[in-house]
Amino acid sequence: MIRVVIAEDQKMLRGALTSLLKLEDDIEVVGETEDGQAAWEVIKKCQPDICLLDIEIPFITGLELAEKIKKAGGSTKVIIVTTFARPGYLQKAIDLQIEGYLLKDEPIDFLLEAIRKVMKGERVISTDLAAALFLKEKNLLTDRETEVLRLAKDGLTTKAIVKTLFLTDGTVRNYLSSAIQKLGVETRQQAIDKAVEKGWI
Template identity: 75%
Template sequence: MIRVVIAEDQQMLRGALTSLLRFEPDIEVVAEVSDGKKAWEVIRSYQPDVCVLDIEMPGISGLEVAEKIRDEQLPCKVMIVTTFARPGYLQKAMDAQVEGYLLKDEPIDFLIESIRKVMEGQRMISTDLAAALFIREENPLSKREVEVLRLANEGMTTNTICKTLFLTKGTVRNYLSSAIQKLGAESRQQAVKIAEEKGWI
């Protein structure tokens, strides 16, 4: 029996996935949760064979949960599901050594088959995403530029970013200006959007 944890913040989708998987004679859904923090708790508690993680969840993202699983060397196989075909996200998933990376618009049969195949030691990636593996676009942003853009994306003002990172206003402005230039953007908002779409923040 393959023991599975599902972490998905959309209740309808999570419920549908759980119901459909429970029809499979060799798959048991041991827990279904709505955010990354709960996912991490049940994975440590239940020690499932496979966890199916939405990439974007409240609290902790699916990728961060995957990294925690690898850091603690838990035996759980990790499958990321996403609506986003972003090369940056895919590269982060590959760096976290996930066993599966699937788009949510794949048929349910593909997900079920993928769960079985990752249990056999295979790696499963949606066909539409496979090409992105060969187009590795390096992130031109420095660690500080990423931090500043991430906080700007959360709606923080320059003053709040200064207090959060213990930097002067001039330094934060320099980081923002440098990031905007590197991304070929025309504004802070556009730089945030570009970096987010590429999975860099």
């Protein structure tokens, strides 16, 4: 029996997935949650074979949760199920060695097949997602701009970035300003979000 935990914040979709999986003789849904923090508690308690994770769930995202699962070092495998064909997300999933990455508009049979394939040790990626990875844009940011944005993403203030990189306040602000301009956005947070989406940080 393949034991599955589902983390999906859309109630109707989560309910539909649970109902469909329960119809399968070889699959058992041992937990379902609407956010990443609750999912992590269920995963630690139930030690499922496979976790079906949406990316944009509250508190802990699907990718952050996948990272925690991988770092814990158990046998739980991860399938990300997402609406977004974003190269940055897929690259992060590949870096984490996630076993499956599927689009939500795939047929249910594709998902069932993916669960069984992953259980056998295979990796499964939706064709459209694989194509998106090949279309990944060249990083427009310099190494320093990337580094400064990555530290900002981690929650560091400009002052903390100055201390970490041994740069002046003005230099850090210039790097942030330049990154914001290159990404065609207006704020530091928008620059972080866009760089993550593109897989540049």
